[in-house]
Amino acid sequence: MIYEELKYRQSWTLEQKIDHVVGVVSDFLTRLNNKAYISFSGGKDSTVLLDIIRRFVNKDILAVFCNTGNEYPEVVKFVRQTENVKFIRPEIHIKQIIEKYGFPLISKEQSQYIRQAKHTNSEKLRNIRLYGSINGIGKIAERWKFLINAPFDVSEKCCYFLKKKPFDKFCKESGLYPIIGTMASESRLRFQKWLKTGCNSFETNLIASYPLSIWTENDIWAYIRRLNIPYCNIYDKDVARTGCMVCGFGCHIKGDRRFYFLKENNLKIYEHFMKMTNNGISYKEALQYCGIDFPDSTNKQMKFNF
Ligand code: SF4
Numbered sequence: 001m002i003y004e005e006l007k008y009r010q011s012w013t014l015e016q017k018i019d020h021v022v023g024v025v026s027d028f029l030t031r032l033n034n035k036a037y038i039s040f041s042g043g044k045d046s047t048v049l050l051d052i053i054r055r056f057v058n059k060d061i062l063a064v065f066c067n068t069g070n071e072y073p074e075v076v077k078f079v080r081q082t083e084n085v086k087f088i089r090p091e092i093h094i095k096q097i098i099e100k101y102g103f104p105l106i107s108k109e110q111s112q113y114i115r116q117a118k119h120t121n122s123e124k125l126r127n128i129r130l131y132g133s134i135n136g137i138g139k140i141a142e143r144w145k146f147l148i149n150a151p152f153d154v155s156e157k158c159c160y161f162l163k164k165k166p167f168d169k170f171c172k173e174s175g176l177y178p179i180i181g182t183m184a185s186e187s188r189l190r191f192q193k194w195l196k197t198g199c200n201s202f203e204t205n206l207i208a209s210y211p212l213s214i215w216t217e218n219d220i221w222a223y224i225r226r227l228n229i230p231y232c233n234i235y236d237k238d239v240a241r242t243g244c245m246v247c248g249f250g251c252h253i254k255g256d257r258r259f260y261f262l263k264e265n266n267l268k269i270y271e272h273f274m275k276m277t278n279n280g281i282s283y284k285e286a287l288q289y290c291g292i293d294f295p296d297s298t299n300k301q302m303k304f305n306f
Contacts, residue, residue: 001194001195001196001197001198002195003195006184006191006194006195006213006214009214010185010214010215010216012214014219014222014223014226017214017215017219018052018056018223020199020211020214021049021052021053021211021212022052022056022057024199024200024209024211025052025053025057025179025209025211026057027200028177028179028200028209028211029057029058031200031202032177032207034058035175035176035177036061036176036177036178036179036209037061037062037063037064037086037174037176037177037178037179038050038053038061038062038063038064038178038179038181039063039064039167039178039179039180039181040063040064040065040079040082040085041065041066041075041181041242041243042065042071042075042076042078042079042082042232042242043075043181043232043241043242043243044220044221044224044231044232044235044242045181045182045183045212045215045220046063046180046181047224047229047230047231047232048181048212048220048223048224048229049179049180049181049211049212050063050082050181051223051227051229052211052223053179055227060084061084062084062085062086062176063082063084063085063086064085064086064087064088064167064170064178065079065085065086065087065088066087066088066089066090066162066163066166066167067087067088067089068089068090068094068162068163068244069089069090069093069094069162070094070162070244070245070246070247070273071244071245072234072239072242072245073266074232074233074234074237075232075234075242078230078231078232078233078234081230086170088166088167088169088170089166090161090162090163090165090166091161091165091166092161092162094158094162094246094273094276095276097157097158097161097162098158098276098277098278098283099276099277099278101115101153101155101157101158101278102115102152102153102154102155102157102278103152103153103154103155103248103278103283103286104154104155104156104158104159104247104248104249105147105154105248105249105251105252105286105290106141106144106147106154106248106249106250106252106290107187107249107250108156108159108187108189108249109156109188109189110140110141110144111154111155111156111249112155112156113129113138113139113140114129114140114144114147114148114154114155115153115154115155115156115157116129117129117130117140117148118148118153118154119153130145147290150286150289151279151281151289152278152279152281152285152286152289153278153279158247162244177207177208177209178208178209179208179209179211180208180209180210181211181212182210182212182213183212183213183214183215183216183217184213184214185215185216185217190213193210194210194213197210198213199211199213199214237261237265238257238261239258239261241258245258245262245266245269245273246258246259246262246269246270246273246283248286248287248290248292251287251292251294252290252291252292256293259287259294259295260294260295263295270295274296284296
């Protein structure tokens, strides 16, 4: 796949994109003898994916939801109201993950780079994370390099334990493969993945379908409105994103209000998460250290006596 192909497909009409989803999923199901399920998060993207597949391809296909323990109550309620959804859970609580591995901050990619720069024994890898590889990629953004010396750890591992591992376990036990509602436009990682595999991947270690890859957020809302399908009411409450309630990925972006929303709407949950610690530093203190705008932030960067 090439970038121009993605741009071209992203310019298709909604009808063409729906046809594309039907074609991609039908091909996936045929090649895998119908051994597939929909990875359902209760968010708008997987809601659209589920609707298209059950409406046009297979009305009985199973959906699977991973209740990470970090889901908005509105999302869990919406998922419970959706038919034929299996709930799975992680084996470990987010509190233990943060304690052991660190806070998920900035982005999955940057968290991984910061963790590696701080803990790797490989000088080569550390140099790549600090200065980039030959073509300049793979390095920590200048503005976040100070986190290598933070008195707490930053890590991307949370996603692995709360989401990837439970789904991997389900796939192994059920023999079913996932159909996932991610879009290439969402992040660089997802774009690169699409360039590598296209909308269906049959690689031995990664059998999965990504039929919404060429969609955009506008297409998702256009589909919801045109078909008038039910969606989680959290989107009507000034929340830009669903997914985990308390996640530091993207929380530095100007205008992000996730922590304000949580504090205003669910003070107990907000306080519970803000008290979680790594290396004795609370989530609240870590956000303050990073200079993130959140309800309890002050303008001064927090000082630690280490
Ligand atoms: S999205 Fe954030 S909080 Fe949720 S599992 Fe991934 S890292 Fe953890």
